[in-house]
Amino acid sequence: MAARRRAVARASSKTGKASKARAKATKSRARPTATVNTTLKSMDDGQVRWIYQTMRRIRRFEETAEEAFKAAKMRGALHFYIGEEATATGACAALEDGDFITSTHRGHGHCIAKGARMDKMMAELFGRTTGYSGGKGGSMHIADLELGNLGANGIVGAGIPIATGAALGSKLRQDGQVTISFFGDGAGPTGAFHEGVNVAATMKLPVIFLCENNQYGMATHNEFANAAPISARGPAYSIPSPKIDGNDVFEVYETVKEAADRARNGEGPTLIESLTYRHKGHTVLDQKNYRTKEEIAEWVARDPIERFRTAVSSAKRMTAKEFDAIDADIEREIENAVSFAEASPWPTLDAIERDVYAE
């Protein structure tokens, strides 16, 4: 027992050193202001507002869900996207109505960025019948086919072949629609990744494989689990595979827009590695003892929402008052979402088998 404890202590001190070294190696590489401004100039005021609104909605939705969880108002697992908001938001900003996404277990951000209603999402987390899955699915089972959201997914990597299938459908229908598959670095080693990407590349399907490399799959560092970086894999499938700063909403937007244009022009898939970080643990219950305080602080300092606010304020596209007004609107939306969820009924026992089998 003592020997095991010593081994664990040795391993975690090694992890700590590696984590400190990584924090040093990933020092902020902010893009030149000129590049940010070019993208910002190409956006109209509505788009700029939408990006801020969306990132703030995601953040406040999750902070509120965490409070509710800690107050024992909801059960199950919650995986927070806080810190990663720029990736879903920049990506969905580059899509058109009618395009599709597949999501993951860490899916609140994808759902909100694709236009999901926060009241129906909150009700789902609270386990109420008015939720997206009638209160029986919870956080990891939110889909909205009308919005083109083909669903969150608790199985790591499982959204990848679903996205390939959706893109095959688009190619056959010639509907010009594009699908984004969001997945984590932890899906890199799965068979589903290789099968899904290979079929899409072979058939030149209109799909974007967007890896959110938040650097950890549970407590495992991505470099430990993946033999080669995700962005090094494009040549193996003869597709582009750029690596981008996933906390820079403008860079995400530009990269996904280019990939979507390629897809719509029949040039096939793109694999994007979006480097980001989750501020919180793997789930709401994570002890976070596999990352150093320094590493977390380094990434919190690169908060995508703060970076966006700074860029937009310096370019004089929005004033502090306008930002604050959006924040106040979102507070009201969140309060309404919680009231809606709390006032909604629980599923009844006789509904327990409904939706399990197709009727």
Ligand SMILES: Cc1ncc(C[n+]2csc(CCOP(=O)(O)OP(=O)(O)O)c2C)c(N)n1
């Ligand atoms: C096929 C499969 N294997 C293992 C798990 C358990 N599991 C849940 S989340 C997770 C880590 C996923 O890491 P990543 O893909 O990087 O996503 P992140 O949580 O970092 O967003 C694992 C291993 C699972 N849900 N599905």
Ligand SMILES: [Mg+2]
């Ligand atoms: Mg990860």
